[in-house]
Amino acid sequence: MTSQSTPRRVPPKVTDALLAVGVAVTVSIVITANEGGRHGPDPVAYLWAVGLGALMLVRRRYPVVVLAVSVLGLFAYYAAGYPAIGLAVPVAAALFSAAEHGRITASVVAALLVTTVSVIFRLAEGQDFSFVVGYELAGHVLLMGAAIALGDSLRSRRAAQADARRIAELTEARYRQEAQARLRDERIAIARDLHDSLGHTTSVIALHADVAREALGRDDDAARSALELIRSTARRSMDDLRRTVTLLRSADDAPRTVVSLANLDAVTRAASAAGFDVDVHVAVDTPLPAPVEAAAFRIVQEAVTNVVRHSTGSRVEIRAEQDSTHLTVTVADSGSDPLPSAEPAHHAVSAGGAERAEPSARGAAATGTVEPPANSGSGSGSGSGSGSGHGIAGMRERAESLGGTLTAEQRRTGFVVRAVLPLREPV
Incomplete structure (x- = not known):
């Protein structure tokens, strides 16, 4: 070179x-x-x-x-x-x-x-007047004018060069700031992905570890099923971590591996194993922009995690519908009763015969107490992923970062999370 x-x-x-x-x-x-x-x-x-x-x-x-x-x-x-x-x-x-x-x-x-x-x-x-004015004067004036013009031209050129250098420095500084901003946004996106993925995983593991503990000595099949689900969930979590670490170590600018709405079975499997009837309807005709699809997947993941942890219902519906300008994602559960304030963990047998924990066990794991969903009043449903309300805040942050909106509210029929994401990122 x-x-x-x-x-x-x-x-x-x-x-x-x-x-x-x-x-x-x-x-x-x-x-x-x-x-x-x-x-x-x-x-x-x-x-x-x-x-x-x-x-x-x-x-x-x-x-x-x-x-x-x-x-x-x-x-x-x-x-x-x-x-x-x-x-x-x-x-x-x-x-x-x-x-x-x-x-x-x-x-x-x-x-x-x-x-x-x-x-x-x-x-x-x-x-002689003709000689002094008509002959010599013009030459003297031209020579002095040329000297002045040359000096001013040199000054202007130096000023232009100084301005160009200043503009180049400002441009370089702007590009450096933009690169730092892109790096910061990428780090925030990775941190958000890890939070959502690990939050979902740990919630599922905690729930089914509690189920396995309660089933030991009473229903070995249910205990083995819960432990198998814990093992498969932990393996998927490790795969996510491995992909993230590989991305961080990559020296090139290869596009990130983006989660997809086509992989919602990985999210709904945990809800089904917890005894929920899961109804999924994805109506997406064209390929979605990667950031939009990733945000939609994570919003569904967080909402379903909160349903598993907090809902008093038995059914969860997931809808993803696309029109010409927006993708609308809705997660609704059928729970409408308030969570019990402090009851021991109870278990019920679902229609499929699998034992699932009642909301007290889902919300408080092995402690026997209930963690009420933040930002949702006393109602149940897909409220917050934690008592501090980071679940709804994180989902709303994802939607707003793409120029969209997110609402989470308790209705008579249950708790509903609805996100509207534009198919084009904001300029």
């Missing part, structure tokens, strides 16, 4: 030194021509040329002072009667320097002053 080397910039002091030498040499050569003047060049004239060049060493710090000294020095030179050196040549570098540092007004005023004084002085001496 080759890298492009950044061209080295000449240090400013070196540039100023070269410009000083150039001005001194140029003016000295013009003086040597010995054109006009009351007397020929002497060491003072050449010393003046050297001084004019030396001004370039401080042009960056004092651009207006350098310009003013150059103009006054030019007037003094001609007043002393030395050979003619023109107008633009002695002051061109000073005009350029002032314009380069943004002193356009000072440059223009100096150029006009030098031109006006020179023309008036030469005409007062009796020089």
